[in-house]
Amino acid sequence: MSVLYDASKCTACQACSVACKQWNTLPAEKTTFTSSYQTHDQLTPKTWTFISFDEVYENNKMQWLFRKEQCMHCGEAACLQACNHDAISHNELGFVVIDHNKCIGCGFCVTNCTFHVPRVDPITHKSYKCTGCPDRVGNGLAPACVQTCQPEALVYGKREDIMALAEARFKALQPLYPKANLYSAPNLQGINFTYILLREPKFYGLPDEPHVPVSVHAWKQVLRPFGEIAIAGALLTTAISFIKTRKKDDEKSTGKSRDQGVGKNG
Ligand code: SF4
Ligand code: SF4
Ligand code: SF4
Structure with a gap:
């Protein structure tokens, strides 16, 4: 199963971030504005997703670029390969999950993740990240973040359906956004959070060709x-x-x- 995040439809309302915290009973954290409307500016053991706001200036024009950050649930996952305690695996729906009974908090997954996602909690000494909401998707529901997204910037479904939708939306977007990018990481055997971006990956702080x-x-x-x-x-x-x-x-x-x-x- 897969999720599509379409930046052309995202209003940066951050309801997805709130829904993630609510469903996963993650506490609120004190934050400060770092730039523009950016409050949370990084993932933490208790914040598994947030919206990054990037302002890009070209030809005296400002373009706002939004991106929902979370674990990408890579097909070939560097975190899984780096873990020496076999604490990380793909579940039956293809999402990458951490077994906290096995995790010792060594941080190998943090330093080796292609997208610098997991975070080790200094108190519990366990690594945390987006789980893909297995307690929802395992019962036929969409992940909490997807369920709450009103403009359908987030869509959940079978991988082949999501890829077909992503390609159709990407094609329709190109006349308006010729520099748009369909970010699906074939080098990682795909990612289960596919992105439609309005600009090239580097504008969002993403590697052009992500790999292990x-x-x-x-x-x-x-x-x-x-x-x-x-x-x-x-x-x-x-x-x-x-x-x-x-x-x-x-x-x-x-x-x-x-x-x-x-x-x-x-
Ligand atoms: S809920 Fe949807 S529209 Fe709102 S920030 Fe998240 S992805 Fe964007
Ligand atoms: S984004 Fe990082 S933590 Fe998530 S599956 Fe890929 S390598 Fe692992
Ligand atoms: S899939 Fe679930 S755990 Fe992951 S960001 Fe969405 S709500 Fe949070």
Whole structure:
């Protein structure tokens, strides 16, 4: 399943951000205006989505660019690959979720995420981000943020339907916004939050060609399996050494008692 965020329809009302907090019982946080109408300006362990406001000036004209920020639920997820405790997985609907029983708050997902999304709570020592609302979508409902969006800037549905809708809307938008961008990250085997943007990704602080960092691939495919083999080898060597030492000790003590026994009887 997938979500489409269409920046051409978003009014930046931030109802999605409020709905996310309400549904997921996330407390309000004290914020300050950083620029324009920007209050929340970053994700936190208790703020899983917000609207970024960017003002772009060109030819003495200002263009306001809005973007709903949250986990992109990548098909190939760097956070999942970087996690050494197998705490991150795709659920049956394709959303990327964190198992807090396994998460130790090491922060590898934070530093390796393609979009710098998860945040570790310094009190609980667990990593948090948008979950895709599994308790809603698992019961046939749209995610809370989508449900609340009045101008249909957010739409939820089957991946193929969402992609068809995204392409149709993108095509219709191009005469008015020739620099619009359909942001779907094929290098990550797609993302489950597809964006229609009014400008190129860099204007929204997004990478042009998002991908899993090379270091994460190396860790997952080479170093980690090699490390596991090395640990298994070290454990095996220790076990063999222990058995050998034990055997020698047994032989020594058996020989000694036999000697003692011989002396007694003789
Ligand atoms: S609820 Fe919809 S229109 Fe309002 S900020 Fe969120 S995405 Fe934009
Ligand atoms: S956006 Fe980051 S946290 Fe979300 S699935 Fe992709 S890599 Fe993981
Ligand atoms: S899908 Fe759910 S958890 Fe994610 S931003 Fe929307 S309301 Fe929040």
